[in-house]
Amino acid sequence: MTLPFTIESQTGPARLARISTAHGPVETPSFMPVGTAGTVKAVPQGILEDLGAQIILGNTYHLYLRPGHELVRNLGGLHKFMSWDRALLTDSGGFQVFSLSELRKVKEEGVSFRSHLDGTSHLFTPERSMEIQIALGADIVMAFDECTEHPAERERARASMEMTLRWAKRSKDYFEAHKHEVPWNSVPALSAENAEGMGHPTAYPTAPALFGIIQGGMYPDLRRESAERTVELDFPGYAIGGLSVGESRAMYPDLRRESAERTVELDFPGYAIGGLSVGESRAKTMEMIAVVLEILPKDKPRYVMGVGYPEEIVQYAAMGVDMMDCVLPTRAARHGLLFTSEGRINIKNARYAQDQGPADPKCACRVCARYTRAYLRHLFVSAEPLAGVLNTVHNLAYYLDTMRSVRHAITLGDLSGMLSGSVSLT
């Protein structure tokens, strides 16, 4: 069984489903916390479990550079290395090397780039990406794609899409020949607890699954064509890529400031400001997702990469998206931005100095149960490491609870409450 995907309930296009991995079940729609370097930044694994995270992401680019995929494989794979026995998904490294901008060069063979850590030269090809992801031992592996920049001229978007399709084929060929080399394949990976949560304890996969990625820029016909031709290659799941590019940071001055600061840290010879046509961009994103969802098979998981704000992920889930991931809740937390049922708050604001309420009065997470906004503000303005821990735990709780509410609403057959409560997207 490649990747059992059981739809349990549907409301309109939205679906409540269950993905069965060798490392336990993933209930969808699911938001996947990002654990770039084998750690969801600042959060101990036990707390992630308590929060109910069933799957987290690892980044191929980062783990390849440090500590190195060979080392991780030698130590039994990423699950064992980071002591996480639930599901793991790794990206292909395509988006990260794309983000390196001036440091990378794209050819038919693959992408050559220089490490942001030490400037050494490296080459990622579809085959190499598969080899690394198999060594890491993810449950879900992503095809190596070219993440098309935005904006892109039509011909550029088409060429990029064609490249991604050729790379998808090469990814699949290599993956199918080597997928049983994951470090966990030789041992019984599924714990009793996970098997129980699976519903069908015997029907779990013994190898990882490879997802194809749809590109095509902001051109509906290219997206449609990319979807059709990727589906022809026949993957057990599909992702929609290239939608988080230069977009989601656009609406928020503080995130834009952060984006600038962090980009400058990477030290480029020049800088560009992207994604400024915002309202248009968010609407375009939804349009691209809608176009692609029409074509993707309904019996397989559909994953939108790198999104988004809480109101966005609710909207996309309502449209029939099953999986999403984003650095937003974790990265924003480290900058003092908290997502709450009353909107986003910047905890360093002086107005919270004597605020004895929790971060979010409607949140039941361990942070909101115990600590006040006044204390969280004090930790943040004092640059205390506990600030990052507590803020991240709350933001992840907010995202995971949001998805839990979405799943509950699907069971009840009514998502309107969730959607009306969200901020308008246009």
Place this chain on the structure above:
Amino acid sequence: MTLPFTIESQTGPARLARISTAHGPVETPSFMPVGTAGTVKAVPQGILEDLGAQIILGNTYHLYLRPGHELVRNLGGLHKFMSWDRALLTDSGGFQVFSLSELRKVKEEGVSFRSHLDGTSHLFTPERSMEIQIALGADIVMAFDECTEHPAERERARASMEMTLRWAKRSKDYFEAHKHEVPWNSVPALSAENAEGMGHPTAYPTAPALFGIIQGGMYPDLRRESAERTVELDFPGYAIGGLSVGESRAMYPDLRRESAERTVELDFPGYAIGGLSVGESRAKTMEMIAVVLEILPKDKPRYVMGVGYPEEIVQYAAMGVDMMDCVLPTRAARHGLLFTSEGRINIKNARYAQDQGPADPKCACRVCARYTRAYLRHLFVSAEPLAGVLNTVHNLAYYLDTMRSVRHAITLGDLSGMLSGSVSLT
């Protein structure tokens, strides 16, 4: 009842005892984690509770500057502010302003100093220190002392000791007149769980207790005189101060490097290297403690401030010391230094890159139960925030477990195993 102190068992001069505070019991000998700014750096309060910490420290200097003692009082005191309902001890601020070196000036009235945060001018007097500590609402408050530098000429050490005695009297006078103003006095502070742990649920204090501090430099006769005259002032507990000055960092090149880096960060016009006569210094420290313990009343808690290494705190407990505190386990953790039953290890060392064992094979803490040295090394060399969290949790577990073993050994009537297992001190 000022501060009930019940000795339950004795082995030689070592005592197993219980301090009953309004916020629960403290079993002694006790090591107290340092929570400088209302947080034990990088550790959520719930984990401190799980580790069995019954008392932690707050720093008057830091909390006075940020968020300010008035704010903390308005929010119900430090216990409530940081959500910690077990015992709290605050230092007087004397040691911190002493550490400011070029930024402070000592007069009979008190110490004027400039904030390391913004350069603003402030004055700490014995009365002011009491006012701040009462506003913070600690269970145990420390007299305002002058921490004598080391080395110090005899006449300088005597003058400093005399000043500390005059300040002790002023501290006590102000404290006795105002101690019932602590923010928790008006409400029942003791939770059911804490009352139960107390043994004698009704016999807990309704106001904090003030400890006197013994100074006298490295001169046995001055230490003796300081102890005798401080005891004449009659405190419910006594501390020995001035022993962590320029000493404990001396033996370890990595800590000395850190000391240099962190001192340079404070940006002084010049720098001195202290504490180089190390073997001598550690022996002197023990001699000072021994001299003072002879004089201090045996029916009251005795606290050595700012120590030390694991082998030191075992030794001092064996000599009859009841309480100790030190930034060492927490600060060293953030620099990748782990205390283990096999000695101290520097986790960033390449030899741990593929080490699948726990930080300490004999440790039962949550970090050693779950994570490998290879993973801890990866987190540290990647500057991941989780490194500080996990390293600190382990080091605190090691210190708290060490004290637990000492208490157990006292019950069994034999401390020799603990002492022979420790590193030689001369």
